[in-house]
Amino acid sequence: MAGEKLLMHMNAGNGECSYASSSTLQRKVIQEAKPVLEDAINNMFNNNIGDFPKSSCFNMADLGCSSGPNTLFTVSNIIKIVQVLCHEKSCKMPEFQAYLNDLPDNDFNAIFKSIPSFYRDLKDEANCFISGVPGSFYERLFHSKSLHLVHSSSSLHWLSQGLIEQAKLDSFNYPFYAPYKDEVEKIVQMEGSFDVDTIKIFKVNWNEMDNDDDICFDAYSSGKHIARTMRAVSEQMLVSHFQFEDSIVDYLFERYAYHLTCHLLVQKGDFFNIVISLTNKK
Ligand SMILES: C[S@@+](CC[C@H](N)C(=O)[O-])C[C@H]1O[C@@H](n2cnc3c(N)ncnc32)[C@H](O)[C@@H]1O
Known part of the structure; x- marks a missing residue:
């Protein structure tokens, strides 16, 4: 429908198809990229970038x-990485300010409800203050x-997101682009504000729980698991665009799980990720 805006947010809540319950694949990606994060923080520490570690508050x-x-x-x-560094270099732990950004339709309420227990778990280890920053990262979110x-x-x-201008099926415009590593590097160079410290590619199995050597690999349960992960990410976009009823969404993702299973019986699925670490030139 002309002028219709795509509803872009992950499935809220804690149900089976929520992003909270079906995002272990993305957690694996965070874990795999952690060494690059460690290097970036180490580099800041060693080169005194952003007046860190002297600064009394670490803003992330x-x-x-x-x-x-x-x-x-x-x-x-991030807190743990800084903590280890401060311990190694015998310097005082900073306080932490963490700004959590996502689009305004994101389930910020669920995040805010989990903050008291997060603070409790940190106890005496660190002082951390968390704020939500609703808005698009394609726009200005923070002061300079x-x-x-x-x-x-x-x-x-x-x-x-842009606006969708054609008839529903033809116009469904999944707002997703998977670039090549070289494209990312070129864009950073053309923009000019940052030096590229690290850029790497790594792959994660579509089903992050599937061990490559596992001889008891179950394609059917893997297919279902991957379909649930994809549902947590894309259901709201499909429903808002196609105005699907619940029963159709269930059916759609059953069919999707079936196709994934057929694919996994023939070959494994890999999910390629680019991890990049940049330093501001100024
Ligand atoms: C697949 S989730 C990843 C969440 C989390 N970082 C993780 O690794 O599990 C992608 C998130 O990006 C958010 N997002 C997409 N476009 C955005 C934009 N322009 N501004 C802010 N957030 C955006 C989505 O709403 C969604 O919550």
């Missing part, structure tokens, strides 16, 4: 934080020079 942002266990997992990873570290995982390939 996570772009496209979504809601669920991965949201605070990233914050907690306010952040030491900007992190984003499984989010930057989502394109800005």
Whole structure:
């Protein structure tokens, strides 16, 4: 429908098809990219970038934080990395300010409800203050020079939404682009503000629980698991565009699980990721 806006947010809540319950694949991506995050923070520390570690507060942002266990997992990873560094270099731990950004329809309420227990778990280890920043990362979100570290995982390939102008089926425009590593590098160079410290590709099995050597590999349950992961990510976009009823969505993802199973019986599915670490030139 002309002028219709795509509803772009992950499935809310804690149900079986919620992003919170079906995002272990994205958690695996965060874990695989962690060494690059460690190197980036180490580099800041050693080169005194952004006046770190002297600065009394470490300001970080996570772009496209979504809601669920991965949201605070990233914050907690960053705190632990800084903690180890401070311990090794015998310097005082800074306080932390974490800005969690996502689109305004994201389930920020669920995040905010989990913050008290996150603070409790941190106890005496660190002082951390968390704020939500609703808005698109394609627009200005922060005042200048306010952040030491900007992190984003499984989010930057989502394109800005635009308007859909054609008939429903033809016009369904999945706002997703998977670039080549060289394209990313070229765009960073052309933009000019950042030096590329690290850029790497790594792959994760579509079913992150599938061990490559597993002789008891079950294609059917893998197909179902991957379909659930994809449902948590794309259901709202499909429903808002096609105005599907619940029963049709269930059917659609059953069919999808079936096709995935057929595919997995023939070959394994790999999910390629680019991890990039940049330093601001200014
Ligand atoms: C697949 S989730 C990744 C969530 C989390 N970072 C993780 O690794 O589990 C992608 C997130 O990016 C958000 N997103 C997409 N486009 C965005 C934009 N332009 N501005 C802010 N967030 C955006 C989506 O709403 C969604 O929550």
